Amino acid sequence: MQAAQGLEYAVACLQTAERELLLFVAFWFVIGALDDIGVDVCWLWLRATGRGRDTRISRGIAEAPLEGRAAVLIAAWRESAVIGHTIAHALGAWRQQGLVLYLGCYCNDPETIAAAMEAAGDDPRVRVVVNERPGPTTKADCLNQVYAALCRDEQHYGWRYRSIVLHDSEDMVHAAELAVIDGALGQAEFVQLPVRPELQPASPWVAAHYADEFTESHAKSLVVRDALGAGLPAAGVGCGFSREIIARIAVRRGQAAGPFPAAGPFAADCLTEDYELGLLVQREGGRSRFLRVRDDEGGLVATRAYFPARLEDSIRQKSRWIHGIAFQGWDRLGWDRRLVDSWMALRDRRGPLTAIVLACGYVLVVVEGVLGLAALSGVHGGVPVSPILQWMLRACAVAFVWRCVFRFLFTAREYGFVEGVSAVMRIPVANFIAIFAGRRALVSYVRSLRGAGVIWEKTEHHEHPVFASAGAALR
Known part of the structure; x- marks a missing residue:
């Protein structure tokens, strides 16, 4: 009996954590989606008026x-x-x-x-x-x-x-x-x-x-x-x-x-x-x-150019970008008075927040999996989802589909249909790299605040893209 009660209590705690994570992740996903859709709408307008064409x-x-x-x-x-x-x-x-x-x-x-x-x-x-x-x-x-x-x-x-x-x-x-x-x-x-x-x-x-x-x-x-x-x-x-x-x-x-x-x-x-x-x-x-x-x-x-092919090299490179753009950019450049420049600076500097939100999102996936297993084992219960949260979750689903469509279209246009499909499948890989790069950038920034010097952690290059294009003209 006590074991069953303990399990129910643990499930109740997970359900509470589920609701809080849902609220946090959904809120920032909606904010991020509105930000991206704002750029998308501007680009679609430029294309429609002929100003966004090559x-x-x-x-x-x-x-x-x-x-x-x-x-x-x-x-x-x-x-x-x-x-x-x-x-x-x-x-x-x-x-x-x-x-x-x-x-x-x-x-x-x-x-x-x-x-x-x-x-x-x-x-x-x-x-x-x-x-x-x-x-x-x-x-x-x-x-x-x-x-x-x-x-x-x-x-x-x-x-x-x-x-x-x-x-x-x-x-x-x-x-x-x-x-x-x-x-x-x-x-x-x-x-x-x-x-x-x-x-x-x-x-x-x-x-x-x-x-x-x-x-x-x-x-x-x-x-x-x-x-x-x-x-x-x-x-x-x-x-x-x-x-x-x-x-x-x-x-x-x-x-x-x-x-x-x-x-x-x-x-x-x-x-x-x-x-x-x-x-x-x-x-x-x-x-x-x-x-x-x-x-x-x-x-x-x-x-x-060739970019890092190994996971650890990619994380190191992107952590340098996040550290320099998000943290040092805020410190060194501050904020512009023009609204459009402040908007773009916010987009540039959202890397650390993006890493946190994505990490919480994947933790939420794990929590949902555990709760699913608990339900299969006969432990039920639930935390009611408010109408506002339901609306945000639907908005997140629509925004994700929208984002996948754009990612497919842009990649397919430049690299072909197969790579366009692969681009959608690579989204979790990009998210994983963003999470660990954000963490590494934060650690590096804290060290710099404590007096650590700035080091050129450059990417090692062993091959040149000229060989990949040896059989074709440069386009």
């Missing part, structure tokens, strides 16, 4: 001469496996003589230096900059060293760059990228092009979920931000800045007087210096643009 570029624009000199900045730490392929591919794709690739390396990384110099050969368009401080420092610190070298070159040769383009050491660029950025910088100070993650057959769940997320983000969310005139974050790849706005941001960071200051435009103590740099453009009075352009064959002018 534009086309004319044949031969990739070979068009640049209006001014362009510097491409790349930070590399232990990238000997891929940096040579990146350099060779970029030099082959970009034929313009007004281009200089600046490769930032470290004195204690001779393998990367050797691979970069071998790939560069005698091409005068490559400049290897060696950081005298042993690596890894931070990516921003490395880029600041490269920027200082760029400033020295400008003074030495007596000319000035027109644009500064950022890329990563594993990127596969589009031949028309420089021409598109160069042309757009006539009407803007910052231009961001899409990022297209490459599928990896060996990682159909972890690596492929980046394709789902980036495709929807860079075909919808950033299109809406651009149309609304909100500040645009830089992705750190495929993004170009006018030389003047970079100089102004460097001054904003308290750059000391003199031609070769140690400081630079990149925040050395920030984990997402690219994200911050893009938003600072608007605060400096510059205009930002996100451009979706397709070449004459219909291929997207975008940066192709």
Whole structure:
């Protein structure tokens, strides 16, 4: 008898927990759904009015001469496996003589230096900059060293760059990228092009979920931000800045007087210096643009890259993004006065809350399973569900179906029908990564509040996407 009463009491406690979890999860799911649907409605309106469609570029624009000199900045730490392929591919794709690739390396990384110099050969368009401080420092610190070298070159040769383009050491660029950025910088100070993650057959769940997320983000969310005139974050790849706005941001960071200051435009103590740099453009009075352009064959002018294929690497990378964007972004950038910018900042910084809500949602699934087993064993009872909670649960179900449809459509459009279906099946994988990345980011942020230094926990790269496209033209 006592055992039966104890079991009933335990079930009653679980039912109470079930109701509270339902209330918490349903409330935030509805809020999140309204947020996402707001962006969806804006995008549908843009599509209906013809403003959200990709534009086309004319044949031969990739070979068009640049209006001014362009510097491409790349930070590399232990990238000997891929940096040579990146350099060779970029030099082959970009034929313009007004281009200089600046490769930032470290004195204690001779393998990367050797691979970069071998790939560069005698091409005068490559400049290897060696950081005298042993690596890894931070990516921003490395880029600041490269920027200082760029400033020295400008003074030495007596000319000035027109644009500064950022890329990563594993990127596969589009031949028309420089021409598109160069042309757009006539009407803007910052231009961001899409990022297209490459599928990896060996990682159909972890690596492929980046394709789902980036495709929807860079075909919808950033299109809406651009149309609304909100500040645009830089992705750190495929993004170009006018030389003047970079100089102004460097001054904003308290750059000391003199031609070769140690400081630079990149925040050395920030984990997402690219994200911050893009938003600072608007605060400096510059205009930002996100451009979706397709070449004459219909291929997207975008940066192709491999993303982490292992679960632990993906969690580490996304925790860095959450720490830098959500926690450091709040601390460093605060909030904007414009409503649209505050809305977008809330969207950017919801990662920690999303992790908590998703974790509670999966705990709720476990609780429901235990209660189901209890009911099968003859222990019944229940907590009444209020009409408001019933309404929220129905809204959550509709919102989930809506989200699945959008995820399918965007992924299928870029990667095909099969990947569109797989994108829906990968949603739990993305949620699992988000939960653990949010937890890791919180721990990292608390450590930083206690005085721990910022460390460049970069993703290791062992393969280059150029091999995946060896048998096909770059699209």
